Amino acid sequence: MEKYDVFVLGTGTAGKLVANRCKDAGLKVGIIDNREYGGTCSQRGCDPKKLLLASSEAVDFARNMKGDGFEGDANINWRDAYNYIRRYTQNIPDNTEKSLKKNNIDCYHGDGKFIDEKTFTFDDTTITADIFVIATGMQPRPLSIPGADHMLTSEDFFKMKDLPEKMVFAGGGYIGMEFSHMMARAGVKVTVIEQSNQILSPFEKYVADYLMEDSIKLGIDIKLDSTLSSVEKNGDRFVVHYGHEGSVHQVTTDMVYNTTGRVPSTKTLDLDKAGVVTDGGSVVVNDCLQSTTNKRFYACGDVSSMNLPLTPLSGLEANIAAKNITEGKHPMVPIDIPSVAFTIPQVASIGLTEEQATEQNKKFKVLKDDASGWFNTRRMNAGAYAYKVIIEEETGMVLGAHIVSHEAGETINLFSVAMNHNITFQHLQQTIFTYPSWANDLKSF
Known part of the structure; x- marks a missing residue:
C-alpha cells in the first residue's frame, strides 16, 4: 500500500498541472490515468481538430479566391492530413509521463475505483492519500437506442x-x-x-x-x-x-x-463510496474546487461542476485547486468565459444571450447587424459575418457578445478583456486597433 499527500486521477491539462504544483510545494504526489498520458485536448480533441481544420481553411480560402487571384483546384488530401496530426500527437503520452517523472511524481496506469474516502485501488495496487484530485475529464455521451x-x-x-x-x-x-x-x-x-x-x-x-x-x-x-x-x-x-x-x-x-455531447468520466470510480456527491457525473464542488461533501477531495477541469468544459478553464481551475491544497483558501472568482465553434465561418460567444438578459430583467440595448458586406469579408470572398452585442443601459458594460465570422474566435477575446476588466463598450470602441483588421471592425458595431 502506497501513501501519498496528494493523488491525482487524470493526466490532462488539469491533472498534470495540479500534480506539478503540489510536487513543487514539497508534497508527495502520485498520478494515474486509465488511458494514454496527456488527456483529451492534446490527443483526441482541441489540438488535432485545429490541425485538421488548417487544411479546410486553406481549401476554403483558395476556393473563395478562385478567379480573383487563385488559379487551379484546391482539394484536401485526407491521408496527408491524418498523418499530419499523427506526427503531432504520437509523442505526447511518452513526453507527458517523462515530464511528470522528471519532477519525481509517481506515475501509474490503470482503471481503478474507491473503496472508501482514503483508499483507491486498481489491478493489484492500493493507494491511500490525504487528498485526492479528480481530473478525469469527459467522454462521449453513451446512447441507449437500438444500434x-x-x-x-x-x-x-x-x-x-x-x-x-x-x-x-x-x-x-x-x-x-x-x-x-x-x-x-x-x-x-x-x-x-x-x-x-x-x-x-x-x-x-x-x-x-x-x-x-x-x-x-x-x-x-x-x-x-x-x-x-x-x-x-x-x-x-x-x-x-x-x-x-x-x-x-x-x-x-x-x-x-x-x-x-460529452459526459464526465466518473461512473466507474465509485465516488459514492468515498462520500463524494456528483450531479450528472460532475463532482459537485464549492468555489475552492473542493467537494461539498468530502473535504479530502478536489475536482478540476471538465469533470467539476463549476463551469464550461474548456481547456483554458481547466488550467485556471487546476491552479485554484493546487493553491487551496498547498496554501489554504483561494476561492475562484466568477469570470465571463468566451467559447468558439471552429466551423468556417466560426461562431463565438461570451456572456448573456438576449433571451437570458431578458429573463434576468436586465435593462439593455442590442447592437446587431449583418456585416457580410464589410471589407474584411469581401476581401476574401468569404461567407457570413454578423454580430449581436448586448449592452447594459445604465453602465455601458457588455453583458454579452455573439459573432459569426472567419475570425470570430479572435474577435471575441476583445470582449472577454472588456467584460472581465470592467471596460465599457464605448471605451473598447475608442481603442486604436490596426487597420483594416477584424478588431477594428468593433468601431462600426
Missing part, C-alpha cells in the same frame, strides 16, 4: 485514415458542426440530425442561424427538431432512423457518428 453500437465517436474521427462517401452526425453542437464542415469541404456528403430547433444550441440563435445558412450552402443537410431513434446495419452501410414532426424518416450512410 448504438454501430455509431462512432469523436475519438474514432481522429483515427479515420480514409474518407467515406457519406456521413451522418447525430448532434449539431460544437463537435458535430465542426466535423461536418471539415467533411463537407473534403467532398463527403454530410447529414446532421439535431433534436433542437437550432444548431449550436448553447449559442445565440441570431448568429447560429447565419452559420446554418452557410452550412446548407456548403451542402450539409441539416435536420432540425429531429430525434435519432435507431441505427441499422445494412451490408456495408447503415440506415439511420430519426423522428421528425410525428413521423419516422431514414437516411443511408457509410458512417454514423455520435456527436450528442
Whole structure:
C-alpha cells in the first residue's frame, strides 16, 4: 500500500498541472490515468481538430479566391492530413509521463475505483492519500437506442485514415458542426440530425442561424427538431432512423457518428463510496474546487461542476485547486468565459444571450447587424459575418457578445478583456486597433 499527500486521477491539462504544483510545494504526489498520458485536448480533441481544420481553411480560402487571384483546384488530401496530426500527437503520452517523472511524481496506469474516502485501488495496487484530485475529464455521451453500437465517436474521427462517401452526425453542437464542415469541404456528403430547433444550441440563435445558412450552402443537410431513434446495419452501410414532426424518416450512410455531447468520466470510480456527491457525473464542488461533501477531495477541469468544459478553464481551475491544497483558501472568482465553434465561418460567444438578459430583467440595448458586406469579408470572398452585442443601459458594460465570422474566435477575446476588466463598450470602441483588421471592425458595431 502506497501513501501519498496528494493523488491525482487524470493526466490532462488539469491533472498534470495540479500534480506539478503540489510536487513543487514539497508534497508527495502520485498520478494515474486509465488511458494514454496527456488527456483529451492534446490527443483526441482541441489540438488535432485545429490541425485538421488548417487544411479546410486553406481549401476554403483558395476556393473563395478562385478567379480573383487563385488559379487551379484546391482539394484536401485526407491521408496527408491524418498523418499530419499523427506526427503531432504520437509523442505526447511518452513526453507527458517523462515530464511528470522528471519532477519525481509517481506515475501509474490503470482503471481503478474507491473503496472508501482514503483508499483507491486498481489491478493489484492500493493507494491511500490525504487528498485526492479528480481530473478525469469527459467522454462521449453513451446512447441507449437500438444500434448504438454501430455509431462512432469523436475519438474514432481522429483515427479515420480514409474518407467515406457519406456521413451522418447525430448532434449539431460544437463537435458535430465542426466535423461536418471539415467533411463537407473534403467532398463527403454530410447529414446532421439535431433534436433542437437550432444548431449550436448553447449559442445565440441570431448568429447560429447565419452559420446554418452557410452550412446548407456548403451542402450539409441539416435536420432540425429531429430525434435519432435507431441505427441499422445494412451490408456495408447503415440506415439511420430519426423522428421528425410525428413521423419516422431514414437516411443511408457509410458512417454514423455520435456527436450528442460529452459526459464526465466518473461512473466507474465509485465516488459514492468515498462520500463524494456528483450531479450528472460532475463532482459537485464549492468555489475552492473542493467537494461539498468530502473535504479530502478536489475536482478540476471538465469533470467539476463549476463551469464550461474548456481547456483554458481547466488550467485556471487546476491552479485554484493546487493553491487551496498547498496554501489554504483561494476561492475562484466568477469570470465571463468566451467559447468558439471552429466551423468556417466560426461562431463565438461570451456572456448573456438576449433571451437570458431578458429573463434576468436586465435593462439593455442590442447592437446587431449583418456585416457580410464589410471589407474584411469581401476581401476574401468569404461567407457570413454578423454580430449581436448586448449592452447594459445604465453602465455601458457588455453583458454579452455573439459573432459569426472567419475570425470570430479572435474577435471575441476583445470582449472577454472588456467584460472581465470592467471596460465599457464605448471605451473598447475608442481603442486604436490596426487597420483594416477584424478588431477594428468593433468601431462600426
